[in-house]
Amino acid sequence: MTAPSNIAIEFVHVDYAVNGCTLISDLNLAVRSHEALILLGRSGSGKTTALKLINRLLSPSRGEVRVEGRATHDWDPIQLRRSIGYAVQEVGLFPHYTVEANVALVPKIEGWDRERIQQRVSEMLSLVGVPYEQFAGRYPHELSGGQRQRVGLARALAANPPILLMDEPFGALDALTRTELQRQFKLLQRRLGTTVVFVTHDINEALLLGDRIALIERGSCIGAFSRTEFLSSDDENVKAFVEIYRAGR
Amino acid sequence: MSFVEFAMKHRVEILTLSLEHLRLVLWSILYALLIGIPLGVLIVRRPRMRAFILGTNNMIQTIPSLALFGLLLPVPWLGLRADRLTITALTLYALLPIVRNTYTGIHQVDPAVLEVATGMGLTGRQILWHVQIPLAFPVILSGVRIATVITIGIATVAAAIGAGGLGEFIFRGLAMVDNNVILAGAIPAALMALIADGMIGMLQRGARWRR
Numbered sequence: 092m093t094a095p096s097n098i099a100i101e102f103v104h105v106d107y108a109v110n111g112c113t114l115i116s117d118l119n120l121a122v123r124s125h126e127a128l129i130l131l132g133r134s135g136s137g138k139t140t141a142l143k144l145i146n147r148l149l150s151p152s153r154g155e156v157r158v159e160g161r162a163t164h165d166w167d168p169i170q171l172r173r174s175i176g177y178a179v180q181e182v183g184l185f186p187h188y189t190v191e192a193n194v195a196l197v198p199k200i201e202g203w204d205r206e207r208i209q210q211r212v213s214e215m216l217s218l219v220g221v222p223y224e225q226f227a228g229r230y231p232h233e234l235s236g237g238q239r240q241r242v243g244l245a246r247a248l249a250a251n252p253p254i255l256l257m258d259e260p261f262g263a264l265d266a267l268t269r270t271e272l273q274r275q276f277k278l279l280q281r282r283l284g285t286t287v288v289f290v291t292h293d294i295n296e297a298l299l300l301g302d303r304i305a306l307i308e309r310g311s312c313i314g315a316f317s318r319t320e321f322l323s324s325d326d327e328n329v330k331a332f333v334e335i336y337r338a339g340r
Numbered sequence: 341m342s343f344v345e346f347a348m349k350h351r352v353e354i355l356t357l358s359l360e361h362l363r364l365v366l367w368s369i370l371y372a373l374l375i376g377i378p379l380g381v382l383i384v385r386r387p388r389m390r391a392f393i394l395g396t397n398n399m400i401q402t403i404p405s406l407a408l409f410g411l412l413l414p415v416p417w418l419g420l421r422a423d424r425l426t427i428t429a430l431t432l433y434a435l436l437p438i439v440r441n442t443y444t445g446i447h448q449v450d451p452a453v454l455e456v457a458t459g460m461g462l463t464g465r466q467i468l469w470h471v472q473i474p475l476a477f478p479v480i481l482s483g484v485r486i487a488t489v490i491t492i493g494i495a496t497v498a499a500a501i502g503a504g505g506l507g508e509f510i511f512r513g514l515a516m517v518d519n520n521v522i523l524a525g526a527i528p529a530a531l532m533a534l535i536a537d538g539m540i541g542m543l544q545r546g547a548r549w550r551r
Binding site (some may be wrong): 143146148169170171172173174175177179183185186187188196197200246256 | 452453455456457458459460461462463466470471474475
């Protein structure tokens with residue numbers, strides 16, 4: 092049974108429990124190809140857990156998570172993860188590798204030849220606004236927070252994955268840098284057409300970056316809304332977020 | 341005669357025995373690394389073996405060095421050559437710091453970093469090679485440093501079974517009740533330990549990615 096070709100990721104009646112604690116409860120959600128879907132929710136709502144179910148860092152206790160039509164269960168986990176870029180907050184870059192070595196890592200273990208890797212690294216770094224000549228040889232601790240996040244993004248995209256998962260990647264940055272990165276990211280995503288699933292608790296970020304917003308509350312998806320649908324929804328949970336958004340304007 | 345005069349007079353013999361001593365130490369450390377580091381890596385993944393391996397290593401450490409030499413003497417093949425026996429014993433003593441530090445070093449790598457590495461699609465072996473071992477390296481090196489200094493010290497006992505090394509002077513000097521002879525063994529050994537410790541220390545500081 093294959094999913095319609097425009098659904099990149101699908102959660103079908105997914106439960107996830109660990110140590111008797113249910114973190115995900117009957118989650119149903121479809122992510123369309125090429126869209127940027129935001130998983131929005133409070134802390135502890137299960138959005139990061141849901142994200143980790145996609146690249147099989149976690150496995151569902153019940154139900155299926157399908158990536159490109161196939162259950163994560165049926166994929167070879169290594170192949171699955173190499174087809175999915177993964178960018179997280181703070182922890183990310185390997186401190187003992189230079190910027191170049193970090194970005195080149197997945198292509199390298201995929202066996203690309205050296206020239207192609209170097210070209211790709213250079214391309215990715217300029218895509219995220221971190222010039223190769225200046226930064227390739229630097230170590231992560233020699234970069235600013237914003238630069239580290241950019242390099243983390245370059246690394247996640249290096250092997251050209253069709254899907255990108257991001258877990259609050261801009262959270263630890265100051266407001267100015269964050270806004271700048273958000274804007275640039277949006278343009279980048281549009282340009283590359285990568286399917287993105289982006290976790291955040293920040294309503295402003297969600298409305299700025301998302302084609303659709305999936306509200307996650309207590310391990311379930313309340314609904315997936317477009318921007319206008321979200322702002323005009325009658326759902327209590329949605330309205331709570333909208334209020335914060337409007338208060339901030 | 342002052343010690344300096346004595347040392348100058350016997351400098352050839354001091355050098356010869358120092359080189360002999362060094363040879364015993366280097367082989368032992370090499371074997372301890374070749375056995376100890378893989379062993380340390382192994383017990384990271386197998387908690388059940390960990391207690392056994394670390395426990396055995398601990399037990400070896402508690403055996404007084406002279407006694408261990410004596411216990412190994414009757415062992416076939418091993419006991420036949422003094423240097424073979426010595427290197428075996430020294431390797432056994434060097435194992436604990438290396439195994440334990442390899443284990444600790446790898447074990448204390450931030451699990452969040454491991455999760456990212458897994459999420460990127462690295463296999464277990466790739467994670468070991470690209471993430472765990474490099475990040476554990478300073479701790480492992482610390483273990484090597486300790487092992488080296490201990491080995492240089494215990495190697496002096498080797499002279500008791502005729503394996504040579506700087507212990508020769510020490511035992512001879514004790515028998516002759518001659519301080520100069522004792523010092524001719526003790527000082528080079530101590531210097532060797534200090535230099536080794538210093539050199540490995542420099543290696544530890546050398547890694548540029550650690551600020």
